[in-house]
Amino acid sequence: MNSKDPLIQLRDVTKVYGEGPAAVHALRGVDLKIGQGDFVAVMGASGSGKSTCMNILGCLDTPTAGCYAFRDIEVGKLSRDQRALLRRHYLGFVFQSFNLLNRTSALENVELPLVYRGASARKRREAAREALEVVGLRGWETHSPAELSGGQQQRVAIARAIVTRPLVLLADEPTGNLDSERSQEIMQLLKSFNDDLGITILMVTHEPDMASYAKRVVTFIDGLIESDKRIRHQVEAAS
Amino acid sequence: MIINSFMLALRELKRNALRSFLTMLGIIIGVASVIILVTLGSGATLQVTDEIASLGSNLLIVSLGKRLGPGQTSGASAFKLDDAEAIANEVPDIVGVAPNAGRSLTVVVGNENWVTSVTGSTEAYFSVNNRELTKGRSFTAGDARRGASVCVIGDTVRRELFGALDPIGEKVRLGNLSCEVIGLLEAKGQSTVGTDQDDLIILPLRTFQRRIAGHDDLNLIQVSFAEGASTERVQDDIRRLLRSRRHLSGNEDDDFSVLDMKEISSMLTGTTRLLTGLLGAVAAVSLLVGGVGIMNILLVSVTERTREIGTRLAIGALEREVLLQFLVEAVVLSSLGGLIGIGFALGVSAVLAGMLQVPFVPDYSIIVIAFLFSAGVGVVFGFVPARKAARLDPIEALRYE
Numbered sequence: 001m002n003s004k005d006p007l008i009q010l011r012d013v014t015k016v017y018g019e020g021p022a023a024v025h026a027l028r029g030v031d032l033k034i035g036q037g038d039f040v041a042v043m044g045a046s047g048s049g050k051s052t053c054m055n056i057l058g059c060l061d062t063p064t065a066g067c068y069a070f071r072d073i074e075v076g077k078l079s080r081d082q083r084a085l086l087r088r089h090y091l092g093f094v095f096q097s098f099n100l101l102n103r104t105s106a107l108e109n110v111e112l113p114l115v116y117r118g119a120s121a122r123k124r125r126e127a128a129r130e131a132l133e134v135v136g137l138r139g140w141e142t143h144s145p146a147e148l149s150g151g152q153q154q155r156v157a158i159a160r161a162i163v164t165r166p167l168v169l170l171a172d173e174p175t176g177n178l179d180s181e182r183s184q185e186i187m188q189l190l191k192s193f194n195d196d197l198g199i200t201i202l203m204v205t206h207e208p209d210m211a212s213y214a215k216r217v218v219t220f221i222d223g224l225i226e227s228d229k230r231i232r233h234q235v236e237a238a239s
Numbered sequence: 240m241i242i243n244s245f246m247l248a249l250r251e252l253k254r255n256a257l258r259s260f261l262t263m264l265g266i267i268i269g270v271a272s273v274i275i276l277v278t279l280g281s282g283a284t285l286q287v288t289d290e291i292a293s294l295g296s297n298l299l300i301v302s303l304g305k306r307l308g309p310g311q312t313s314g315a316s317a318f319k320l321d322d323a324e325a326i327a328n329e330v331p332d333i334v335g336v337a338p339n340a341g342r343s344l345t346v347v348v349g350n351e352n353w354v355t356s357v358t359g360s361t362e363a364y365f366s367v368n369n370r371e372l373t374k375g376r377s378f379t380a381g382d383a384r385r386g387a388s389v390c391v392i393g394d395t396v397r398r399e400l401f402g403a404l405d406p407i408g409e410k411v412r413l414g415n416l417s418c419e420v421i422g423l424l425e426a427k428g429q430s431t432v433g434t435d436q437d438d439l440i441i442l443p444l445r446t447f448q449r450r451i452a453g454h455d456d457l458n459l460i461q462v463s464f465a466e467g468a469s470t471e472r473v474q475d476d477i478r479r480l481l482r483s484r485r486h487l488s489g490n491e492d493d494d495f496s497v498l499d500m501k502e503i504s505s506m507l508t509g510t511t512r513l514l515t516g517l518l519g520a521v522a523a524v525s526l527l528v529g530g531v532g533i534m535n536i537l538l539v540s541v542t543e544r545t546r547e548i549g550t551r552l553a554i555g556a557l558e559r560e561v562l563l564q565f566l567v568e569a570v571v572l573s574s575l576g577g578l579i580g581i582g583f584a585l586g587v588s589a590v591l592a593g594m595l596q597v598p599f600v601p602d603y604s605i606i607v608i609a610f611l612f613s614a615g616v617g618v619v620f621g622f623v624p625a626r627k628a629a630r631l632d633p634i635e636a637l638r639y640e
Contacts (some may be wrong), residue, residue, distance in 0.1 A: 051334050060634050081557050088555025095637065099550040113554045115243060160362060160554075 002172060002225055006033040007167065007200055008057060013066035015052050015223075015229035026052040028223040029066065032165045036167070039201045041211035044220030051172070053220065054204055058170045059083040067177045071167075092161030092199075096173040098153045100145040100160075106132060107141040117164065131159035132169065135189060154188070162193060169193065171203040175210055187213040241567070244560075248568035252575070257539075262536045263576030265529025266616065270580030270609045271587065272522035277605045278588040281513030282597035284508045291504040295465055297334075298367065301326070301497050302459040317456035320444065322484060323361075326460065330476040332468035335363040336576060337461040340447055346400060346440060347412040354400040357413060357440045365391075369464045375407045375422035378443050386445035393437035398568035408474065411440075416450040418442065429596050430496050472610035523612075531618035537569055537624035548628050549636025558598020563607035569621020570614055577613025581606055 003226045015027040027049045029127040035042055055061040056068055059075055060083075070090070075083065077086035087093075092113075102107045119127070132141055135155040145153050154174060155223045161169055171190065175183035189212050203214065211217050211229065219227045252259040297530045323338035341358035355439070364370070365377050378389050389413065397406050408421045427436040448455045464473045473498045481495055498506075548561060585601060592599035 055634050058553070083561075084552065084555050084557050086555075087553065091555075095550075099546055099637065101547055101550070104250075112551070116551075116557075116560065178470050239572050 006072060007036045007038075007067045008032070008034040009067075010053075010056070011067045011069075012171075013056065013063040015049075015056065015061070016064045025223055027056075027063070030223075031048060031204075032218065032225065032227055034200065035203070036200055037194070037214040040203065041205070041212070041217045042202060042204045042220065043211055043213035043217060048220040049223040050204055050220040052223075054170060054172060055213070057168075057202055059086050088113070090167045091163075092164060092166035094154070094157050094161050094169065094171040094174045096176040098150075098157045098177075098187070100153055100156055100213045103144055104147065105130075105142050105144055105148065106137060106148065106156045106159075106227070109145070109156055111164050112160060113164045127163050128159070131163040133154070133214075135159045149182075150178050151185060154178060154182070154186055158186070158189060158214065160197065162197070163194075165197070166199065168169045168200045168202060171201065173204050173206065175205070175207070178210075183207075183210060242342065243565040244564050245571065247564060248571040251568055252572060257551060258536065259572060261534055263529075263579065265278035265532040265581075266526065266573050266576030266582060266613050267529075267580040269467065269522055269526030269529045270577045270613050272525065272603075273519050273586035273609050274581060274605060275588045275591070276515055276518045277349035277560070277602050278600065279591060279595070280511055280519075281602050282588075282592055282600045283595075284511050285327065285600055286514075286597050287507045287511065288504060291500045291507075294524060297464050297468070299462040299464065299470075299474060299477065299497055299499050300503065301457055301462060301481070303495050310499045313534045316485070317458075318457055318460055320455060322481065322511060323460045324616050325458065325484060326462060326477055329480055330462075330473065331464040332473060333462060334465055335367045335463045337361060337364040337366075337367040338444055338457045339459050339461060340444060340452060340457050343450070348400040348409065351400045352441040353396060355393075355396050355438050355440055355449065357442065357451065359442045359444040360442055364441055364451055364461075365463045370427070371425040371518070372422045373425045374405075375420070376420050378580055383443040383445060385433045386443060386449055388450075389418060389421045389443065390418045390447060391424060391441045393424045393435075393439040394421055394426040395435050395438040396440055413440070413442075416446070418446070423430075466575070469623060470501075492521065503566070526612060528614060529613075530573070530620040532582060532615060533569055533573055534623060536567060537621055538569075539626070544628075545631065545639040548631050549633050549639065552631065552633035553637060558629045561631075562625045565625035565628045566618065566621045570617035573621075574610065574614040575616030579612045580613070581610060 009033040010030050013027055013030045014025065016089065017024040017026060030049070030053060031121045032053075042054060052061070055073075056063055059070065059078075062068075062076045062078075062083075070086065073086070075086070078086065083122075101112070105126050106221065107125070109122040109136060112129050114124040114127060129141065133160050137152060137155050137159065140148065140152065145156070154177075158174075161171075169190070174190070175186050178186065187210055192200055194201050194215075201214075203210070205211050214232050215229065216228070218225055301318070303317065313593060318338070320338055327333055329337040337360050339358055339360050341356055344357045345352050345354050346357075358364075361383050362378055362380055364458055365372070372391065375391070378387065379392055381387075390413075392406060392411070400406070400411065401409065406423060406548045409420050410417050411420060422438075424437065424441075429435055442451075461478065462473075464470075477497045478493065481497075482493065485494070489492065551561060585606075588601070589599050
C-alpha cells in the first residue's frame with residue numbers, strides 16, 4: 001500500500017433505507033479520508049447519519065451508492081463473508097454496551113476474536129492475558145462480566161478489540177454507559193493505543209470532553225459532514 | 240473449528256444445565272423406549288424359539304377351532320379319547336398320542352393348599368412332552384385303564400405343598416378325589432408366556448374325566464411322530480382322518496387345527512415382533528417430538544443470544560461458522576440425550592429382563608441406529624434455528640434489546 005494513500009476513503013457515499021416516497025436518506029454524499037494513525041471523533045445528533053457512516057466504515061453495512069475503499073479494497077463489492085473476513089483481520093470493535101458474552105470469563109471473552117482467526121489455544125491464552133494486562137486487568141482473568149464493574153467490562157471489551165492488533169479500532173460511544181472518571185480512564189487507554197501502537201481510531205461520541213482526546217473531529221448533520229476539524233493543542237492541554 | 244464448536248456447545252449447554260436436560264428429556268425417553276422395547280422383544284422372541292426348539296420339531300398339536308388360542312372353539316364339538324386312539328392307530332409314523340383334558344383346581348395336603356393346573360392324560364404324556372421324572376414312576380397303562388387314583392406332580396406343587404418333605408406315597412386331595420403321589424417331574428422353569436411349567440399335576444385321563452370333570456371331552460391332543468417323517472404328510476393324514484370322523488363335507492372349513500411347533504413358534508414370535516414393531520414406531524414418534532422440543536428451545540436460545548450472535552458476526556465470524564456453532568449445539572444436545580437414553584435403556588432392560596425372566600439380548604444395531612437417529616434429529620431440527628442465527632444482520636443484532 002502506498003503510504004500516501006489514505007487508509008480509509010469514502011467518495012460520495014450515500015445510504016438509502018427503504019424505497020419510494022418512504023425512503024430514508026441516511027447519508028447524502030459523504031466524502032471522507034482517514035489516514036493511518038489518525039484518531040477521529042465522529043459527532044452529531046441522533047439521525048444525523050453518523051451511525052450509518054460508522055456501520056459502513058466498520059464493513060457491517062455497504063453504501064447504496066458511492067465508493068468505500070479500505071486499503072484500496074472496494075468494500076461495497078465484497079460479499080457478506082468477505083466483509084466478515086476483512087473485519088476479522090483488520091478491524092476491532094468497542095460498543096457502548098460492551099457486548100461481552102455472559103457467564104464467560106474475561107480471558108475467554110478476549111480470546112474470542114482469536115478463536116475465529118484459528119489461533120492455537122496456547123497462543124490465544126497468551127495474547128489474551130497480555131491484552132488484559134495492557135488494559136490494567138491483570139488478575140481479573142477468571143472473572144465473568146457480571147463480576148466486573150462497568151469500567152472494567154469496557155476494558156475487557158477493549159482488550160478483546162485490540163488483542164488481534166487491528167489496523168482500525170471502531171468505538172461506538174465507548175464511554176456512553178460510564179461515569180466521567182471511568183470515561184477519562186477509557187479515553188486515556190484509547191489514546192495510548194493510538195499513540196503507542198499506531199492503531200487508527202474512529203470513535204462516535206456525544207460528549208465534547210471525550211472528543212477532545214481525538215486528533216480530529218468530524219461532525220454530521222442531516223446525512224452530510226458539516227465540519228471536519230483537526231485539533232492539536234487541546235489534547236496536550238487535557239493531558 | 241469443529242472441535243472448537245463442540246467445546247463451545249458443551250459450555251453453552253452446561254450454562255443452562257437444567258434447560259438442556261429438559262430439552263434432552265424428549266430424546267432420552269424416545270431413544271430409551273425404542274431400545275427397551277426392541278431389547279425385551281428380541282429377548283422374548285429368542286426365548287420362544289429356544290423353548291419350542293427344545294420341545295423337538297416332531298410334535299403336533301391338534302386343537303379345536305381354526306387357530307390356537309382361547310375363545311375360538313365356538314360350535315365345534317370336543318375331541319374324545321376315540322379321536323386320539325384313532326390317530327394313534329390309523330396314521331402311520333405316529334410315535335405317541337397324548338390326549339389332554341385339564342382345568343385349574345385347588346390341591347390340598349394337610350392344611351396347605353395350592354391352586355394348580357390339573358391335566359388328565361395317558362402315560363404317553365411324558366414321552367410326548369419330553370418330561371422326565373426325578374423321583375418315583377409315571378402311571379402305567381394299567382393305572383390309566385383302571386382310572387387309578389394316582390398322580391405325578393410338578394416341582395412347584397411339591398415345593399408349595401410338601402416343602403422339604405418327600406411327596407412320594409403321600410396323598411393329595413383334588414376336590415373330592417384323594418390321590419397318591421407316585422412321581423415327581425423334573426423342574427423345567429418358566430415358559431415363554433410366563434407360565435410356570437412346573438406348576439401342574441398329571442392324572443390318568445380316565446381318573447380325571449370320571450372323578451373331576453364329569454364328562455369325557457378333551458381339550459387337545461398332542462401327537463409326536465417319527466423322526467424323518469414328513470410333517471406335512473402327517474398333518475394331512477390327521478386332518479383327513481379327523482374331517483371324516485367329524486363328518487365335515489368337502490366345502491366345509493376345518494373346525495380344528497393341526498399345528499406343528501414351527502407354526503406355533505412363528506405365530507408366537509410373529510405376535511411379539513408385530514407388537515415390538517408397533518410399540519417401537521410409537522416410541523420413534525416421541526423421538527420426533529423430542530426433536531421439535533430441541534428446535535423450540537434453540538429458537539428461544541437464538542433470540543436470547545441475538546446480541547452475542549451480533550458480536551460474533553461483528554468480530555468477523557462467518558455465516559457458516561455461526562450456523563455450525565448452533566448446529567453443533569443441537570447435535571450435541573440430541574446425541575447426548577441419545578447416549579443418556581441408551582445407557583438408561585440398557586439398565587432398565589437388564590433389570591426388566593431379569594424380572595420378566597426373558598434373556599437380556601441387547602441389539603447393537605438398534606442401539607447404533609437409535610444413536611444416529613438422535614444425532615440426525617439434532618441436525619434436522621437444529622438447522623432452522625441455526626440458519627436463523629447465521630442470517631442475522633449484525634447491525635440489528637447488536638442493537639437488539
